[in-house]
Amino acid sequence: MANVTIFGAGYVGVPTGAHFARTHTVTVYDPDARKVQSINDVIEKKSDSLHIHEKGLIELLQENHENIHATSDILEALEDPEIIFIAVGTPPNEKGRANLKYVCAAAEQIAKNIKNDCVVLNKSTVPPGTAYLVKEIIENNRVNDVKISVGSCPEFLAEGTAIEDLRTPDRIVYGCDDQDALDRVTDFFLYLHGKATLCPMSTVSSEVTKYAANALLATKISFMNSLAMLCDSIGANVREVQDGVGKDTRIGRKFLNASMGYGGSCFPKDTMAIAEYGQLFKSPLEIIESTIKVNDKTTNYFTEKIIETFGSDLSGKNFIVWGIGFKARTDDLRESKPVQVAKELMDRGAHVHIYDTVAGALTNFVNENNCYEGKFTLHHEQYEMVSEAIDGLVIGNEHEKFRNLNIKILKIMRGKHIYDGKNILNNRLIKDLIASGFTYKSIGKDSVASEIEKNKLISFLKNEYMD
Incomplete structure (x- = not known):
C-alpha cells in the first residue's frame, strides 16, 4: 500500500x-x-x-x-x-x-x-x-x-x-x-x-502514446464519417458497411460508428494538439490534420440536412434535441456536437427544446449559453415538449432511451422530421416512421428511408467509367 x-x-x-x-x-x-x-x-x-x-x-x-x-x-x-x-x-x-x-x-x-x-x-x-x-x-x-x-x-x-x-x-x-x-x-x-x-x-514514449491512441481512434471515426457521406450519395447503408469492416479482426468494430462527429474533452483537444505539435517540429501529421477537417465537415453536413428541409431562415420553427451531452451518460458539453447543432438552429431563429437523461448536462447548457437565453427551453421528461408546434426532432447522443421512439406520441408534431445524429435507430423502426408519414435523415443510412437510385448509378458509370 x-x-x-x-x-x-x-x-x-x-x-x-x-x-x-x-x-x-x-x-x-x-x-x-x-x-x-x-x-x-x-x-x-x-x-x-x-x-x-x-x-x-x-x-x-x-x-x-x-x-x-x-x-x-x-x-x-x-x-x-x-x-x-x-x-x-x-x-x-x-x-x-x-x-x-x-x-x-x-x-x-x-x-x-x-x-x-x-x-x-x-x-x-x-x-x-x-x-x-x-x-x-x-x-x-x-x-x-x-x-x-x-x-x-x-x-x-x-x-x-x-x-x-x-x-x-x-x-x-x-x-x-x-x-x-x-x-x-x-x-x-x-x-x-x-x-x-x-x-x-521511457518518459517521452509514454507521452506520445496517449496522443497516438486518441488520434488513431478519432481517425477511425472520421474515416467512417467520410464513407458515410459517400454512402448517402450512392444509396449504401453505412451501418452495414461498419459491420462488414469491423468484423475484420485486424480493424475491429470499436470507434467505427458514423455520426455527426466526435466531441468531448479528449479527441478534439488531443488531435489538434498533436497536429500542432507536429507542425512545430516540421513533421506534419497529415492524416490527423485530415481527421480534424472531416470531423468539422461532418457536423456541417448533418446540420445542412435540417436546413435543406426548412431553408436558412428558421424563425418560428421549433426543434427538439434529445441528448445535449457530447455522448450518453455524461454532463460534459465540451466540443459537444449536439450543442453545436442546437446553436446553429438558434442562430438561424429557431427555438430549441432540450432534454437529456443527465440533469447536470442541462444545468451546464444553461451556464455555458447565457447569450441564448429565451431561445431554448429545458425539459426533464423525454416527451413533455412534444406538441403541434414542433417541426423536427434531433437525436443528439446514443442513449438507449432514444433508440425506441414512441411514434404515436411523435405524430402530434406538425413537422414530421427525424434527424438521427448518432445513427441509432434500427431499420425496422425507420420504416415504421416512414409509413407513418415521417422523413428520416442520418449520416450514411438515408437509403433505409428511400429507394436506391439504380439508374443514376448506372448512368454515372456509363458516363465516367467507359472508354
Whole structure:
C-alpha cells in the first residue's frame, strides 16, 4: 500500500483517486474548496451529489471511504506522498496547443512543499517533453533536499465508463527514465492489476502514446464519417458497411460508428494538439490534420440536412434535441456536437427544446449559453415538449432511451422530421416512421428511408467509367 496524492478534482482525478483507494491511501488535492467539499460530503455519505457526473463514482468513493479524502490545503496534500499524479486541466489555446500553466503551477507547488522522496507522474494529457519541463521546474524551485523523479502516466478513460475503464483497463501506460522510479510505479500498479496489463516505457514514449491512441481512434471515426457521406450519395447503408469492416479482426468494430462527429474533452483537444505539435517540429501529421477537417465537415453536413428541409431562415420553427451531452451518460458539453447543432438552429431563429437523461448536462447548457437565453427551453421528461408546434426532432447522443421512439406520441408534431445524429435507430423502426408519414435523415443510412437510385448509378458509370 502506498500514499498517493492526486492534483486535480476533475473528470480524471476523482475517478482515478477512487480507483486507487481500493488498495492505496489517496489524497485528492484541488484549490477549489467547493469541489473538495463536494467530494468529502459524498465520501462521508452526507450527500449523493458530486460536481461531476460519472456512473458508479459515488458508490466507489463511499465503498473506499477509509482510504480517500479531499483537501484544498497544499501542506496536507503533500505531507508524505510516495507517488503524486498531476491530473489538472490542459485546455487548448486558440492554436490548439495544450495550455500547461496548471501543470507548471502544480510542479512549483510540489517543489516548494514536498518534504520526502517521491515520484511525480503527469496524468494530464500533455505534449511530449512536459515531464522534463516539470522536472526542471521542481529542481529550480525545490526547497528541501529530497529526490523527486518525474515521469508520465497518461489516462485512457472514457467519460461515462471511467470507473469500469479503471477497473479493467486494456493496458496501463507509464514511463520514467529513472529505472528505480519506474520499478516503484510498477510495484504500485501490481496492487491493482496483473503484470500483463502494465506497459512501462521511457518518459517521452509514454507521452506520445496517449496522443497516438486518441488520434488513431478519432481517425477511425472520421474515416467512417467520410464513407458515410459517400454512402448517402450512392444509396449504401453505412451501418452495414461498419459491420462488414469491423468484423475484420485486424480493424475491429470499436470507434467505427458514423455520426455527426466526435466531441468531448479528449479527441478534439488531443488531435489538434498533436497536429500542432507536429507542425512545430516540421513533421506534419497529415492524416490527423485530415481527421480534424472531416470531423468539422461532418457536423456541417448533418446540420445542412435540417436546413435543406426548412431553408436558412428558421424563425418560428421549433426543434427538439434529445441528448445535449457530447455522448450518453455524461454532463460534459465540451466540443459537444449536439450543442453545436442546437446553436446553429438558434442562430438561424429557431427555438430549441432540450432534454437529456443527465440533469447536470442541462444545468451546464444553461451556464455555458447565457447569450441564448429565451431561445431554448429545458425539459426533464423525454416527451413533455412534444406538441403541434414542433417541426423536427434531433437525436443528439446514443442513449438507449432514444433508440425506441414512441411514434404515436411523435405524430402530434406538425413537422414530421427525424434527424438521427448518432445513427441509432434500427431499420425496422425507420420504416415504421416512414409509413407513418415521417422523413428520416442520418449520416450514411438515408437509403433505409428511400429507394436506391439504380439508374443514376448506372448512368454515372456509363458516363465516367467507359472508354
